[in-house]
Amino acid sequence: MQRFIAALLAVASCASIAHAQSSEPASTSPPLTLERALALAGAAAPTLEAATAGVRAAEAGRTVAGYRPNPSIVAETENIAGSGQYRGVRSAETTAGLAFPIELGGKRSARIAVADAIGNRARIGSALAEADLRLAVTQLYIEATAAERRLVTAREQAGIAREALRAAGVRVQAGRASPLEQQRADVLRINAETAVERAQRLADVARDNLARRIGQPVTGVLDMAWYDRVEGYGPAQPIAPAGTLALAAARADATSAEAQVRLARSQRIPDVTLSASARRLEATNDVAAVFGVSIPIPLFNNGRAGVTQARAQSDQAQALRRAAELDTAQDIARAQVEVANAATSARNASGPALASATEAARIARIGYREGKFGQLDLLDAERTLSETRTAAIDALATYHDAKARLERLVAAAPSREENDR
Secondary structure: OHHHHHHHHHHHHHHHHHHHHHHOOOOOOOOEOHHHHHHHHHHOOHHHHHHHHHHHHHHHHHHHHOOOOOOEEEEEEEOOOOOHHHOOOOOOEEEEEEEEEEOOOOHHHHHHHHHHHHHHHHHHHHHHHHHHHHHHHHHHHHHHHHHHHHHHHHHHHHHHHHHHHHHHHHHHHOOOOOHHHHHHHHHHHHHHHHHHHHHHHHHHHHHHHHHHHHOOOOOOOEOHHHHHOOOOOOOOOOOOOOOEHHHHHHHHHHHHHHHHHHHHHHOOOOOEEEEEEEEEEOOOOEEEEEEEEEOOOOOOOOOHHHHHHHHHHHHHHHHHHHHHHHHHHHHHHHHHHHHHHHHHHHHHHHOHHHHHHHHHHHHHHHHHHOOOOOHHHHHHHHHHHHHHHHHHHHHHHHHHHHHHHHHHHOOEOOOHHHHHO
């Protein structure tokens, strides 16, 4: 009789699982991969638009920096509105001409150097925006895939809880168990179905957040094979911070600050303004040429304070660059350790530990149906399986997140050729 009941429960379990699988619509569309999500996000990211606009502004600033000062039109009228013979405009003398400012001290080349440094920093900022966007989208994708996996696990646990409730009902009806077992199994079923509702809401929110970032709804399946894949990670090889975006940005800031020092020094040298005009003499109706030279006197502001300020800012930028080298090296080393530890945890949690917990739960279910194990043994095995599945999902999410953060830290800076383009 016990074997017949156990066989009947096994058939019912297989039938319910087959019905659940057949009730789920089969998706024929390819899964939304991470690379596809990154491509979609790049086409709709306002941060990249802002970075691109910054690059265009820097290029326009480079053009402006290369311009020479504009000439000025000089016009003046003398000997008017006076007394005697200078009453009215009878003795007016009008002078009209052009004034040409001449920059001295290498101001134009210094401006161009500053503009070039700013343009280089803007291009590095654009690359930083792309790297930050990649990290953000990757983390959202990890969150969405982890939520999907938790939802699948919650549904499986709910199905197991329903089967356990049916098994407990059969045992109670056969007089082999107390009605308390059926009540306890019903409570577990209710909790499992509640967990499914929570997991469904979290999965919907994760998909919505990913959809906002990529600019289109996420309705298809996600790349679960990517989520389950843990790449082999041997002993961490030291990664030098040279060539990374973080260090390139600090170096670009230092270069820009040094160019500002050169510009401040050039501004200490006064510019000369040359003028050439023609004057009409009212008394004789003759015209005479007038030439002039204008040289400012640096009496109050001789530019020394500006140079001091620029030099202090350059020293600050150099110190921040050295600090960035130390911080980046430490962050990379720490991230490598986190990736290695997360990979080990993910392999163990989703490998031997999960297989052992799954087998133990399977044996406990069979033993409970055949009356060899008590309900407490079954509940303990199911709880261990649920915790192991959750730990495996969390470990995989931690691994992918740590790997994404490491890739962000070691992202390569654009080359000089790319900067020139």
